[in-house]
Amino acid sequence: xxxxxxxxxxxxxxxxxxxxxxxxxxxxxxxxxxxxxxxxxxxxxxxxxxxxxxxxxxxxxxxxxxxxxxxxxxxxxxxxxxxxxxxxxxxxxxxxxxxxxxxxxxxxxxxxxxxxxxxxxxxxxxxxxxxxxxxxxxxxxxxxxxxxxxxxxxxxxxxxxxxxxxxxxxxxxxxxxxxxxxxxxxxxxxxxxxxxxxxxxxxxxxxxxxxxxxxxxxxxxxxxxxxxxxxxxxxxxxxxxxxxxxxxxxxxxxxxxxxxxxxxxxxxxxxxxxxxxxxxxxxxxxxxxxxxxxxxxxxxxxxxxxxxxxxxxxxxxxxxxxxxxxxxxxxxxxxxxxxxxxxxxxxxxxxxxxxxxxxxxxxxxxxxxxxxxxxxxxxxxxxxxxxxxxxxxx
Amino acid sequence: xxxxxxxxxxxxxxxxxxxxxxxxxxxxxxxxxxxxxxxxxxxxxxxxxxxxxxxxxxxxxxxxxxxxxxxxxxxxxxxxxxxxxxxxxxxxxxxxxxxxxxxxxxxxxxxxxxxxxxxxxxxxxxxxxxxxxxxxxxxxxxxxxxxxxxxxxxxxxxxxxxxxxxxxxxxxxxxxxxxxxxxxxxxxxxxxxxxxxxxxxxxxxxxxxxxxxxxxxxxxxxxxxxxxxxxxxxxxxxxxxxxx
Numbered sequence: 001x002x003x004x005x006x007x008x009x010x011x012x013x014x015x016x017x018x019x020x021x022x023x024x025x026x027x028x029x030x031x032x033x034x035x036x037x038x039x040x041x042x043x044x045x046x047x048x049x050x051x052x053x054x055x056x057x058x059x060x061x062x063x064x065x066x067x068x069x070x071x072x073x074x075x076x077x078x079x080x081x082x083x084x085x086x087x088x089x090x091x092x093x094x095x096x097x098x099x100x101x102x103x104x105x106x107x108x109x110x111x112x113x114x115x116x117x118x119x120x121x122x123x124x125x126x127x128x129x130x131x132x133x134x135x136x137x138x139x140x141x142x143x144x145x146x147x148x149x150x151x152x153x154x155x156x157x158x159x160x161x162x163x164x165x166x167x168x169x170x171x172x173x174x175x176x177x178x179x180x181x182x183x184x185x186x187x188x189x190x191x192x193x194x195x196x197x198x199x200x201x202x203x204x205x206x207x208x209x210x211x212x213x214x215x216x217x218x219x220x221x222x223x224x225x226x227x228x229x230x231x232x233x234x235x236x237x238x239x240x241x242x243x244x245x246x247x248x249x250x251x252x253x254x255x256x257x258x259x260x261x262x263x264x265x266x267x268x269x270x271x272x273x274x275x276x277x278x279x280x281x282x283x284x285x286x287x288x289x290x291x292x293x294x295x296x297x298x299x300x301x302x303x304x305x306x307x308x309x310x311x312x313x314x315x316x317x318x319x320x321x322x323x324x325x326x327x328x329x330x331x332x333x334x335x336x337x338x339x340x341x342x343x344x345x346x347x348x349x350x351x352x353x354x355x356x357x358x359x360x361x362x363x364x365x366x367x368x369x370x371x372x373x374x375x376x377x378x379x380x381x382x383x384x385x386x387x388x389x390x391x392x393x394x
Numbered sequence: 395x396x397x398x399x400x401x402x403x404x405x406x407x408x409x410x411x412x413x414x415x416x417x418x419x420x421x422x423x424x425x426x427x428x429x430x431x432x433x434x435x436x437x438x439x440x441x442x443x444x445x446x447x448x449x450x451x452x453x454x455x456x457x458x459x460x461x462x463x464x465x466x467x468x469x470x471x472x473x474x475x476x477x478x479x480x481x482x483x484x485x486x487x488x489x490x491x492x493x494x495x496x497x498x499x500x501x502x503x504x505x506x507x508x509x510x511x512x513x514x515x516x517x518x519x520x521x522x523x524x525x526x527x528x529x530x531x532x533x534x535x536x537x538x539x540x541x542x543x544x545x546x547x548x549x550x551x552x553x554x555x556x557x558x559x560x561x562x563x564x565x566x567x568x569x570x571x572x573x574x575x576x577x578x579x580x581x582x583x584x585x586x587x588x589x590x591x592x593x594x595x596x597x598x599x600x601x602x603x604x605x606x607x608x609x610x611x612x613x614x615x616x617x618x619x620x621x622x623x624x625x626x627x628x629x630x631x632x633x634x635x636x637x638x
Contacts, residue, residue: 007494011483018482215478219536222442222474223495224467391444392405 004225008233012207016237022202029198030245033191034252041256057081058137061089064104068112068120071104074145080138093123099131100124100138115153186327188353189346192249193320196284197291199245200238201312204292207234208299209308218391227385235292235378242288250277276352283345283352283363286370290341291315293377300384319343326350333359338366341373395420395578396441396547401450403436410436412602413450418580418595420546423573425589426582427626428599429635434582435475437599438551441580442472454547468496471545473553477536481525485516488524489539496543503542510538514568530561537568548572550581554588566592585637590622600630 016022056079063085065072072082086092089101103121111118120142124135151161211217221227257272295312302308319342326346331337333351338344344366351358384390396418403411411433418424426434439445440452443463451458457465479488486507493503511520514534519527524535533553540548553569554562569592572579583589589596590610597607606613606629610622619625627633 004495007491011480011491014487015480015482211478214481215476216480217478218444218474218476219472219478219492219539221444222467222470222472223492224464224497225495226464388445391439 004229005233005236008225008230009236012203012234012237013240016203016206016241019202019206022206026198026202026241026245027248030195030249031252033194034249034256037187037191037253038256058134059083060100060102060138061086061098062102062104063089064106064108067104067106067108068118071120071145074148075141078141080141089123093125096125096128096131098123099128099134102138186350187324188253189323189326189349190320192246192280192284192349193323193342193346194316195245195249196242196287197295197312197316197319200242200288200292201295201309201315203238203241204234204295205299205305205308205312207237208296209302209305212390213305221391228382231296231378231382231385235289235296235381238292238295239288242292243285246281246284246288250281253277272353273355276355279352279358280349283348283366286367286374287319287342287345289374290370290377293374293381296381297377297384300381300390319346322346333362335362335365338362339369341366341370345370395455396424396549396580397451397453398437398441399451399453401437401440401452402448403433403440403445404448409602411440411447414599414602414604415450416597416604416607418547418578420578421573421576422594423569423579423581423592424595424597425593426580426597426599427584427586427589427636428582428605429584429630431601431635432599433602434599435551438472438474438549438580438582441466441549442470442474443467468543469545470547470549471540471543472548473536473540473550475551475555477532479524479527479532479535482523484521484523485527485531485535485538486511486520488535489542492539493542498543506542506544507538510541513571514538515564529556530558533557533561533565537565541572545577547578548580550579552583553581554583554585584635586623586626587638589626598626598629605629 058079059081060075061083062072065082065085076082086098086101089098089103092098093101101123103123105119105121108118108120122135122138122142125131150164154161154164208217211220221230254272254274254277258274294315298311298315299308302311322343323346331347333344333347337347344362348358348362348366398414398416401411401414402409414433414437416424426437428434436445440447440459441454443459443466446460451460453459454466455469457469459466479485480491483491489507489510490503493499493507498506511517514537516531516534516538519531519534524532527535550569554565557565566588569579569581573594581592593610595607595609596613598605598613606616608616613625613629614620614622617625617628619628623638626636630636
């Protein structure tokens, strides 16, 4: 029995390896995910580090600078470049032409000398994310000046300024270096699900809907081979391609995080343990069989090549969306979650990436459940191939 | 030998094959003649075991199509209406694949493929990928892969479809050669001349039924017509769907 399966497997493998165009586009699709991630990291990192740069002088237009000379002098010493007041500060800030502006009221001097809180107004647009860093820098400096003057006034009255500070708040951060990387790495399962499903999809669709459309399925099925062997041969042929896609994805992520000097961009050292990536690959293997069987069923049902491609294209969303949800709503990797194929594995993948200890029982349960489902789906696919509709189409 | 006994097949309300019976003996060319929609292809598909008869029997060399499909498939070589090739494989690889699926391999398989390459004059195209082959070239590959396992029964569905004059003549030579080697040849056509030129025995089908059958002489006598083509038309009822 295996004999014919081997013959079919070899032919499908050879045929698809020769399909340079599909292989090329699959490769491109696979690398797209990691490349986009790299691009985002570099872009955001660059922007954030530039904005945080206290070395660069911040341009601050001030109206009424003449009312608060010592405040202005303080600001200049803190690397703030004071600019003359603009025509209409509010409109400029709202448009984004100015990030922040300061307005000092004429009665500032009077209030200040009398020991009353003297008003300074910060003009900002809170809906502009990009300006927030400039705004907080100005706010922090004004608060620092206020505290400074406040402390001096208390000292002048013979009171120790520390009396006003009832608590000293300290923070002890227990996050591991890997978990600091959380935000970025949480997208990995999402991209992996797409890689997993795209790698073998072309092979399966071509071998089923494609064969029917090209008119080569009918003569093929006239050969004295049980339908089951055709299904198995075609399924098995898709697996190396799907596995290769995952492998390339993981290697790409490994290169991004371990080789590219990311700390230059975001000031943070990210790394993924190569052993963790190997474990992730192993965890993905049962899912490859599941994905291939599902695709086979869809491609057999579809009326034609285009339909098959469309439905198979939607397939990755089913496992990927819950995975994406994990990035925002963390779920613990408990045994019951392992009973959900693809969801359990994504939890395990997250654990491997964060460097958390992974339970062997979880891995085994997850793999078994997935494989059992894959076998059931394969049997369904074989039943579909037995039907007359396989020749007739719809 | 192919025996068809009282075969019925419907698709929903469409009665594609409605009580068809005939026998195609070994060493003879039997033609299924009829307009499009007569039920020729459906009958052939039941013989290839791709469709199951609703009722009735069909046997190839004694084996029943419904009960022993694999045995039937081992004993037939088919050129169905759908005769697509694998564009990324060479002509030789296409034929080899089907040979392997029939359980052949090694030197014997290669020798047979080479024999077919020579017989069908495929020397120039044998090791080219079939992508971009002309209709005639595709047909040669399709025939080769149908014959690589030397089947005793050869079933051809409209074999000269889309062929030019030269290729049509070559096709007829192949069919006659198979008959001369003792195989049972069954082919379907809607071209009267084709059937008249080749067939030892003719089964005329229309509307899912057998309208008449017999040798060319017998049909002329039965219908009282001078020439075969007029005989066909009188049996079927009109010229519609037939080609001279």
